[in-house]
Amino acid sequence: MTTTFVPRRRRAQLNWLLTVLPAFPLVLLVLRLWYLSQQDLPTMLLLVQYISPLGMISALIITLIWTVPAVILVLRLLGGILLVSKPDDTGRSLLAVTALRMPDWVVLLAAMLAAFTWQLRLLPTLCMLIVAILGLTAAQRFRGVRPLMLWITLGVPILVGVLVLIFVWPGITAALRTGEISTAILLGVPPLLGPFLTGPVPASAARLFTHWPAVGAALIAPLLIGVVFLRAPVLPNSAVEVGPSGKEIEVVRGQLISVDDTSTTVLKTTGEVEFIPNDQVRSKTLCPEPVRPPESSVAVRGWPLSASVLSWIAPTRRVTEVDPRCLGRPLNPS
Incomplete structure (x- = not known):
């Protein structure tokens, strides 16, 4: 009874997810027109009549293209941690199933897209995600080859972290001098966290460290995406x-x-x-368009x-x- 109920519940959750995802961009486009018309219904209907859907979709893609690799990489990271920490939970967790069935080429394309679209101050975070995913993948596939697994789970993250810190060190010092504490944290902290994200966590706390961050991100991400897109230009x-x-x-x-x-x-x-x-x-x-001041005045090399x-x-x-x-x-x- 329990074994049949869990797959049905997972399929129901997946069906709801597949239903909501296509509707979310449509809701964003409607809210953008509502915001642009300043909550005046006749003006909104006029905009719907004349604004090209292709133009709005293009604005949506250009504005939010950086979120696609972020979602893919974070899901793969959290699902990988759950897979190596609590393998018995694989069939009952949508997060673990998503990470298990995600092809490697999807992760590779997401990493390449992030490298091109993310700001420089977020690239240390990207390096942390890549080495952590690489280490978690090694922990799943090379359990019997201990030297190779140790090198990928510890040696590579430490080496990459050191190289990243050497590269961004002038930016960290400049950010601390100018009082940009958040920029210094984004540059200096992620390279230190890579080795700690490649191994399992206690099985009793696995869902706490993976599911709750995923749920929190799923709740906050639509709000952040909506705020960003509502300010994106859709008319010249x-x-x-x-x-x-x-x-x-x-x-x-x-x-x-x-x-x-x-x-x-x-x-x-x-x-x-x-x-x-x-x-x-x-x-x-x-x-x-009015030129916005840069979010950070610091430069690295x-x-x-x-x-x-x-x-x-x-x-x-x-x-x-x-x-x-x-x-x-x-x-x-x-």
């Missing part, structure tokens, strides 16, 4: 010069919704929608900690001069 910022011929020109700034045969629709920062007749439009321009490898590789448009229309002034004041 624009400035439109408006005015009949021979009269004073007014600059309307906002987010461009659509342009049709009769009018140009702009969503102002106050939440109001303005329909501008096309015969009164004198000029239009796209305005760059010339690499800013708030930058990622992808931001260095991808071409970046440099804004040298600000268009006066983006500041609310006409391009050619009379």
Whole structure:
């Protein structure tokens, strides 16, 4: 009776998970439009009519691409700890089953994606996750080969931790000098934790060390993802010069919704929608997104900690001069 009930319960949990996961991005997109319309239903319906779903999905992917490897690597780490600590719990834990059935190439792709998309100050954490997963995998597959298992579970984490500390040491000292304690912790603590995450924990505390962190992350992650995505741009910022011929020109700034045969629709920062007749439009321009100050002013060997490898590789448009229309002034004041 018990042996049949556990697989059924696990299948039911998996079915619920597979049902909720596809709906979560849709909920995020709807909440983004609700937030953009400033909780005005007619404005939200107008945005739904004109905003391209592909554009919103692209904004969702670009904004939240860093979360995909984080979820995969953390699940593999916690599930691996549970597998080596309490092997008898494999069939009854969704976390353990997920880690057991996760292919190695998925973990490899997740690590590569994280290396490109995570900020430099998070790369020591990535190294910690990789060596811990490698050690846990060795503990599962090479139990009889003790020298190899000891090298992978202890030697590799210690060696990688030392190399990472040598590389980021200037950043740790600079962060402590400037008072960025959180940055110093992110750089210095993860390399020290690698050797402690490659072995089993007491069987009686295995679920406490694995399931509860996974449940906490599952509860907090949607909130953090929602907060980040609600601030992501989904419409282009624009400035439109408006005015009949021979009269004073007014600059309307906002987010461009659509342009049709009769009018140009702009969503102002106050939440109001303005329909501008096309015969009164004198000029239009796209305005760059406001540049946010870097989250950390510390650099490690010339690499800013708030930058990622992808931001260095991808071409970046440099804004040298600000268009006066983006500041609310006409391009050619009379």
